[in-house]
Amino acid sequence: EAQVTQNPRYLITVTGKKLTVTCSQNMNHEYMSWYRQDPGLGLRQIYYSMNVEVTDKGDVPEGYKVSRKEKRNFPLILESPSPNQTSLYFCASSTGTAGNTEAFFGQGTRLTVV
Amino acid sequence: GQQVMQIPQYQHVQEGEDFTTYCNSSTTLSNIQWYKQRPGGHPVFLIQLVKSGEVKKQKRLTFQFGEAKKNSSLHITATQTTDVGTYSCRSTSGTYKYIFGTGTRLKVLA
Numbered sequence: 001e002a003q004v005t006q007n008p009r010y011l012i013t014v015t016g017k018k019l020t021v022t023c024s025q026n027m028n029h030e031y032m033s034w035y036r037q038d039p040g041l042g043l044r045q046i047y048y049s050m051n052v053e054v055t056d057k058g059d060v061p062e063g064y065k066v067s068r069k070e071k072r073n074f075p076l077i078l079e080s081p082s083p084n085q086t087s088l089y090f091c092a093s094s095t096g097t098a099g100n101t102e103a104f105f106g107q108g109t110r111l112t113v114v
Numbered sequence: 115g116q117q118v119m120q121i122p123q124y125q126h127v128q129e130g131e132d133f134t135t136y137c138n139s140s141t142t143l144s145n146i147q148w149y150k151q152r153p154g155g156h157p158v159f160l161i162q163l164v165k166s167g168e169v170k171k172q173k174r175l176t177f178q179f180g181e182a183k184k185n186s187s188l189h190i191t192a193t194q195t196t197d198v199g200t201y202s203c204r205s206t207s208g209t210y211k212y213i214f215g216t217g218t219r220l221k222v223l224a
Contacts, residue, residue, distance in 0.1 A: 033212070040123065042202060042216035043157070050210055058211060090156060102147065102159035103204075103212075 002027045006091050006106035013081055013113055021076045021109050023091030029104075031094045032074040036060065036087040037108075043090065049074055081113040116141055116207045120215030128223050133190040135218035137203035144206055146186045148177060151217075152199040160188075193222045 004025045013019055025032065033048035035058075045058030049068040063085055065077040074093075078085060088110050092103040120137045127133050137146065145164045149157040161170055163179035163186060170177045176189045190197055200217045207213040 031210070035214075040216065042120070043204075043214040045212055045214075048210060048212075056210065059207075059213070092157075102162065103149075103157070105156040105158070108156050 002104070004091055004093050004104050004106040006089075006109050009107060009109060011109060011111050013111070015082055015113055016080050019078050019081060019111075021078075021089060021091075021111070023074045023076065023106055024072050025074075025091075025093040025104070026072065027093060027095070027104065028071065029093035029095050030071070031096065031101075032068065033058065033092050033103075034064070034066065034074070034076045035090045035092065036085075037090060038087050046076070046089075081111075083113045085111065086113050087111060116213055118143075118203060118205060118213050118215045120203060120218055122218055123216065124219045124221070126221045126223060127193050129195060130192050133193050133197070133220055134187055135201050135220075136185065136187045137215045138185045139205065140184070142183045143186075144183075146179060147204045148186075148188050149202045149204060149214075150199050151202065155199070157202065190220075193220070195222050195224055198222050 007022045030051050034046040035043040037043050044060045046064050047066040049055040055066050090108050091106040094101045094103045118139050147162045148160040151157045161177050166183050167181045168179040174191045178187045200219045202217040203215040
C-alpha cells in the first residue's frame, strides 16, 4: 500500500530534550516536506527536500533541522524543543518538484513540549 | 512574502444547505490544489486547477479558478454529515515551496 508513515503519532517531551520525528514514504517520491499545523494558521511549510541531499527552508524553519540521506526517509529534528513548537506536524511527499503534483500526507505527529 | 487568504475560517451549516470557501491571493497563482482533512485526520488531495477560469466538478463539489488566477473557490451543494472537516487550498510559492490557505473548518448539523 502506498503511504507516508510518521512516527511517533503522539509525543510529550520537556523543553530542551532533543527529539526526532521520522517520516518514510514507499512511493519513490522525489519531493518531501514537513508542515506544522496550528489553529487559525493552517499548514505552514517548515522544510522541504527536492531529492537526496537537497533540502531548503520553508516559511517557518527556525528551531528545526532535517536531513535527506535516502530517498524514502526525511526525519525532522528538534535539537532543543521549546513550548512554542507544540503543534501538529505532517510529513508529505509528492512525485515531482514542479509544483503541480498532489501531495500525500502522513498521519501526523502531535507534539507537546512542556 | 506571498500569502493566500482563505475565508471563512469556520462555517456551520444545516445538513442539506450549500457551503462555499474562498481562497484569495495578491499575486497570480500558477495552479491551486484543494485538500480535505477530516477531524483527527490528515489532508487528502481533492483536485488541482491550472487554467484561468477553470471549473471542475466532483459529484456535489464544484471547484473554480478565477480568470486572473488570483482566487479560487470550493462549493459543496446540499452538504452531508460526511462533508465535515477542514478544507484547504494550496499553491506554489516560488519553484519548490508551497503555501496553504488558513483552511475553512466545516461543521454540518444533522
